[in-house]
Amino acid sequence: MDNTEKPRRQRGQRTDSKFTVSEPAQLMAFLIEQLPHKNRNNIKSLLSNKQILIDGKVYTQFNHPLREGQVVTVAANRAPQTTQYRGLTILYEDPSIIVINKQAGLLSMATNKERDRTAYGILSDYLKKENPTNKIFIIHRLDRETSGVMMFAKSEKVQRLMQESWNATTKERTYVALVEGVPEPPTGTITSFLRESKALIVYSSQNPDNGQLSITNYNVIKANNGFALVELELETGRKNQIRVHMQDIGHPVVGDAKYGATTNPIGRLGLHAEVLAFEHPITGESMRFDAPVPKIFLSALKERNEE
CATH class of the missing domain: 3.10.290.10 (RNA-binding S4 domain)
Known part of the structure; x- marks a missing residue:
């Protein structure tokens, strides 16, 4: 048939x-x-x-x-190019959400101290061009120097639905990190309780009364030149979780002086949000978005005699 x-x-x-x-x-x-x-x-x-x-x-x-x-x-023809702005690329948009690939160096949203150009501001301007009453709402954040997949809501209702059910509806959050040294064993799980100090530094404890439970699964993908490319899957999403956990096992993320790094071979923080998979807050559809590992991460692992 x-x-x-x-x-x-x-x-x-x-x-x-x-x-x-x-x-x-x-x-x-x-x-x-x-x-x-x-x-x-x-x-x-x-x-x-x-x-x-x-x-x-x-x-x-x-x-x-x-x-x-x-x-x-x-489709008879190639898909049109995704919409690009300085600092981010829009990967997907529907009436409820916008998914972007954020570049390193761009703030997710403004803080009391920093009012620089932000992903929130760029998307807000973008939506207001269509309709001045349109608004954007942040669902989760990436650190300024972390690149990769990030999602925003187009209404307060969708923001609330996503945040309230984040752990249940988020099916996969995979990051890739370039770290100092090579973790042993090459696959493992890091569990601790994270708490932020008054100096805005997050630290680990094994005391359940001293922070929020935080779980990171890691797997070494490739290693060379004293560095390793590590895939990390989050079971919890705490502030600076990966950065602290990599420091905990003695392999800080490159370029992360705040959490123990002494090298910066790529000129940026070696952390990238590669995959975000979730249930759509309105339709219930399974959604999956990925942003390829930045080529500069791989350059640090090349043999010295490679082109």
């Missing part, structure tokens, strides 16, 4: 193709079956060019699981 929905086409225009999933399958296997004239490399190109959508949302993972009844769209 041909499940293809054949849209009307105007002369000279390429059109999208839509396929309805009839039984559970992985995305690559499904596309190979539906697109017999394309090989695996052709299909991988479609994925990397963001031309594959599932129920209207772009997916790039070839092994993404499909459910019966979902509609897979093969």
Whole structure:
């Protein structure tokens, strides 16, 4: 049975193709079956060019699981470039939320002491151009020198829904850090109770009465030149959690003099929010966004004789 929905086409225009999933399958296997004239490399190109959508949302993972009844769209043309501003890129926007990739050096929002250009300010200006009454609401923060995926709400209601259910609805928060030395063992879990001092320095304790429970899972991905690239998954989201926990095990994040680093080979804090996955606060849909590891992180691990 041909499940293809054949849209009307105007002369000279390429059109999208839509396929309805009839039984559970992985995305690559499904596309190979539906697109017999394309090989695996052709299909991988479609994925990397963001031309594959599932129920209207772009997916790039070839092994993404499909459910019966979902509609897979093969777009005729590449997706338009994401909207870029100085300091951030808008990855996704709908009536409820905005997801961005924040660059290192940009504040999430203004503080009493710092009124510099912020992600909050840029997005607020962006929304007000559409409608002067539009507002933006912060859901969670990234440190100024941390780059990566960050989400904002477009109403107080959505902000409250996300913050109140953060632990239940956030399915994955993965960071990548470039750290001094190589953690041993290469995989582990760091657990402590974190508390902030009056001097705004967060410190660890093993006393449950002396801070908030904080859990970080880590895995060394690659190591060279006295540095390691470490993937970190947060079970809790406390202020400076990764930075403190890396210091606790003797492998501070590079460029993080506040928490014990003595080197700065990349000219910035070596911390990046790579993945944020969550349930949409209004639709309940599973959402997943990723921001690739900055190339400068990998440069510190290159062999000295590499180009």
